[in-house]
Amino acid sequence: MGRDIPMDETALTDFPNDDASELSDFDAFHHRLRLSYAGLPRRLVQLADFVTREPDEVALGTVSSLAHQAGVQPSTVVRFARTLGFSGFSDMQAVFRDRLRLRNVTYKDRVSALHRGDGQPLEGATIFNxxxxxxxxxxxxxxxxxxxxxxxxxxxxxxxxxxxxxxxxxxxxxxxxxxxxxxxxxxxxxxxxxxxxxxxxxxxxxxxxxxxxxxxxxxxxxxxxxxxxxxxxxxxxxxxxxxxxxxxxxxxxxxxxxxxxxxxxxxxxxxxxxxxxxxxxxxxxxxxxx
Amino acid sequence: MGRDIPMDETALTDFPNDDASELSDFDAFHHRLRLSYAGLPRRLVQLADFVTREPDEVALGTVSSLAHQAGVQPSTVVRFARTLGFSGFSDMQAVFRDRLRLRNVTYKDRVSALHRGDGQPLEGATIFNxxxxxxxxxxxxxxxxxxxxxxxxxxxxxxxxxxxxxxxxxxxxxxxxxxxxxxxxxxxxxxxxxxxxxxxxxxxxxxxxxxxxxxxxxxxxxxxxxxxxxxxxxxxxxxxxxxxxxxxxxxxxxxxxxxxxxxxxxxxxxxxxxxxxxxxxxxxxxxxxx
DNA sequence: CACGGGATAGAACGTATATTCCCTAAATTC
DNA sequence: GAATTTAGGGAATATACGTTCTATCCCGTG
CATH class of the missing domain: 3.40.50.10490 (Glucose-6-phosphate isomerase like protein; domain 1)
Incomplete structure (x- = not known):
């Protein structure tokens, strides 16, 4: 549990978050990926494609399982993570895991959120519903x-x-x-x-x-x-x-x-x-x- | 294709169970849990409650993180898994992880299941479905x-x-x-x-x-x-x-x-x-x- | 054609994790 | 009330994993 790596906070948040719609870490990651995609070496492109195609695998899998599935060496996976500004693979995986967690949270409360009948003026979620x-x-x-x-x-x-x-x-x-x-x-x-x-x-x-x-x-x-x-x-x-x-x-x-x-x-x-x-x-x- | 179930059957179920007869591993686990719940020792009941309340944590967390959250010792978590018929914690966790994986695949392949492979022309009702x-x-x-x-x-x-x-x-x-x-x-x-x-x-x-x-x-x-x-x-x-x-x-x-x-x-x-x-x-x- | 630089693969290393074992505490029975 | 059985806690162990380092390969360049 005691992850003493400082976990470089600025790694993903130094993007223009101008307004209220905060970019989730996951979105920020993909944004960064798109930016650097063009100049990426062959194996890293392979990985970029894989992680966009199978984000759940990244969240649940291990370095070697992903390496195997993407057809690269385990060390390449780590290099990929570092190239994208993470301190290591685990840091990158955390982003993917958080997304899974978050997704199921919103799934859970969405009913209560959408059926709010407290007489408030119609907000977006109500209209959507x-x-x-x-x-x-x-x-x-x-x-x-x-x-x-x-x-x-x-x-x-x-x-x-x-x-x-x-x-x-x-x-x-x-x-x-x-x-x-x-x-x-x-x-x-x-x-x-x-x-x-x-x-x-x-x-x-x-x-x-x-x-x-x-x-x-x-x-x-x-x-x-x-x-x-x-x-x-x-x-x-x-x-x-x-x-x-x-x-x-x-x-x-x-x-x-x-x-x-x-x-x-x-x-x-x-x-x-x-x-x-x-x-x-x-x-x-x-x-x-x- | 054994699936001619009318779609309103599947419409309301939370999880796309392959079939009513064939319980998913996750459901089977909970079935077992319910059966043995009454005769479980105190700490294990604590864990049983926790895993039903926070299944995502089980999928994503580690033995010690779960132990901490549920207020028990790490070894108790392993005992819990073994009590329920798994060879160890990792085996149990695999069930929870598979569930997370499956959740997100739902819609992908379901529709394609309708593509008839026998070369017969699709009739109206099938296309409509x-x-x-x-x-x-x-x-x-x-x-x-x-x-x-x-x-x-x-x-x-x-x-x-x-x-x-x-x-x-x-x-x-x-x-x-x-x-x-x-x-x-x-x-x-x-x-x-x-x-x-x-x-x-x-x-x-x-x-x-x-x-x-x-x-x-x-x-x-x-x-x-x-x-x-x-x-x-x-x-x-x-x-x-x-x-x-x-x-x-x-x-x-x-x-x-x-x-x-x-x-x-x-x-x-x-x-x-x-x-x-x-x-x-x-x-x-x-x-x-x- | 030779050279240099970067990308890649493979192995070695250290760490974090699950597991196991053993001891203590509690409960039940004789 | 003592003994035996069962649950629980804690530490030691083994393993799997991420990480790092180094040798090799490929590609571009002079």
Whole structure:
């Protein structure tokens, strides 16, 4: 216990800690590592990679076990520590161990910290908790309401489509953009409806039964979305709706709709469930098309 | 693959036990401890209480440090281990260390377990499960890693900012767009960096210390993001990073970064955690500004 | 091609740690 | 109340570990 090494306090703390966000020793270590990484010899780079990849091993292992895993000599490990400003390996390991300790401490008290209901103005942790719960709730609801057959039908329809039109305004717009991003990456032809205001109908002048559309709309359903949805149905475009109730105005005649309940927190809808479902559709269509 | 357990089973357990039938060493240890607890001598009871209360100390400490903390003699610690069926203290400690190791691997391999090796096409429900699990895992990881003080510091910085610059390319772009949408709704001045390719730097020619920036980047960090991040730092723009490791190249000198691990499924990253955190930041800043 | 400097590997050293043994104290039984 | 058994404390011992030193190798340089 009696570690009489002075443990060079300045070793890691001489970095600009300007403001309230104090750099943890662990972060400071990595900061230093990044700075000197470029000029490091081969074996030390090997070690640098290893310690960033397996920080837990560093905390729990011994010099020789790490040396073995990283493919270097034990003495190199010590040299690595000294190069980074520690008095020896043990000093460096202490940083990694403290991180493990700390991590589990925050894990322990986070519940009490987050659920503080003492009427104080909303602090960050409370707001986070709200969004977190909303997302979890939405995901759970999605999982329990999802009907596999419907999902399969939706995938089949989309897979057969020539071009997939995407419709979702206001709060659903970010989800649509995300879907568009996914489809682009998967090289699936698609088109967002309504990027330019007022020109929405022009987006699907050529659309027909050979295509398909995904429509997202949650209460209160944007009137413009309903309009555009009806225009799509009028053109006999097969529509897959993602909405939150059987009474929704965007449920297609085919009955092909997927139930998604987005819990909201302070008026902001967590789009977690929509994002997951939309990812599923994109990946499944890509898979189906091969 | 014997794992077709519905995910809500695993959702609430603290430790990702491989299976209900196959107890982890750590759980087995506690089971044994409970059985023999009643007939234990005084000092050993003292130790039993200590190891259940502070398992991390057992994993990280030495015989004498534990003896000191528990108020017994070092030799008693060894006797304790032997009484519980270990060959010595080190054997017992190994169990506690393995537990620490396992804790942090949880989400890594779980999703990949869904990748079917038999070459069969994945059906919709399977794909959905993958994305669903990835999202849940990301959210859980976010909750356990989030440091409330850091979050507060980030909110404070953003609240004080004149204009908030948003940076995140490729896979992070959808999240940035979503954040932009939120900020627009909340009437908070902001600017996305890099909407037009090649003209990114022009987006922040007027940026300075009075502003702030949010940078999203996950492995493998897009080189262009790193470049732009450095340019921001060079202009002394306070940067808040959302990234996945202390070794990330986009961690600002201020140390103001938030840890986010996005589990991915089939190469697609669930952005669930990022979305939740980004919503939190937007709402908290709005709240702070009143 | 020769030389010098630094990086690396391997071995030797000293220390800290777990372990073991033994003695003392306490408790239980005859 | 004495003897025997069991728990606990303390010190000695063995081992594993980090550290340091030195010889060798590689790479760059004159």
């Amino acid at each position: 709200g969004f977190f719960e909303a997302a979890m709730e939405s995901l759970r609801a999605l999982q329990s309401h999802l009907i596999p057959e419907r999902l399969e039908a939706a995938i089949a329809t989309l897979s057969a489509a020539d071009c997939i039109y995407l419709l979702g305004l206001r709060r659903s717009m970010p989800v649509i953009r995300y879907l568009s991003y996914l489809l682009a990456k998967l090289d699936i032809r698609h088109q967002i409806i309504g990027l330019e205001t007022g020109m929405e109908e022009e987006s699907f002048t050529h659309a027909g039964p050979q295509d398909a559309a995904i429509v997202l709309s949650y209460t209160a359903y944007a009137p413009r979305t309903i309009e555009l949805f009806r225009a799509l149905e009028a053109r006999s475009v097969p529509v897959i709706a993602m909405t939150d109730s059987a009474a929704s105005p965007v449920i297609p005649a085919s009955g092909l709709w997927l139930e998604v309940h987005e819990a909201d927190f302070q008026g902001f809808r967590s789009n977690a469930a929509s994002m997951v479902l939309v990812s599923t559709l994109a990946a499944a269509v890509a898979e189906r098309r091969g | 993958g994305f669903f699990e990835a999202a849940m895992e990301s959210l859980r990881a976010l909750q356990s890693h989030l440091i409330p003080e850091r979050l507060e510091a980030a909110i404070a910085t953003l609240s004080a900012a004149d204009c908030i610059y948003l940076l995140g390319l490729r896979r992070s772009m959808p999240v940035i767009r979503y954040l932009s949408y939120l900020l627009a709704k909340l009437d908070i001045r902001h600017q996305i960096i890099g909407l037009e390719t090649g003209m990114e730097e022009e987006s922040f020619t007027h940026a300075g210390p009075q502003d702030a920036a949010i940078v999203l980047s996950y492995t493998a960090y897009a080189p262009r993001t790193i470049e732009l991040f450095r340019a921001l730092e060079a202009r002394s723009v306070p940067v808040i990073a959302m990234t996945d490791s202390a070794a990330s190249p986009v961690i600002p000198a201020s140390g103001l970064w938030l840890e986010v691990h996005e589990a991915d499924f089939q190469g697609f990253r669930s952005n669930a955690a990022s979305m939740v955190l980004v919503s939190t930041l937007a709402a908290a800043v709005a709240e702070r500004r009143g």
